[in-house]
Amino acid sequence: MSATPILSLRGIGKAYGPVVAVREVDLDIFAGEVVA
Secondary structure: OOOOOOEEEEEEEEEEOOEEEEEEEEEEEOOOOOOO
16 A cells, blocks of 8 residues: 555634634545545
C-alpha cells in the first residue's frame, strides 16, 4: 500500500449559524480504506 493519501483535507470545519460544530479537522484517506 502506498504511503501517499488519495485524498487529503486540512483545516476543514462546519458551523451552523453562530455555533461551530467542528473546527480545524485534518483527514487523510488512503487507497483501499472505507470511511463512513
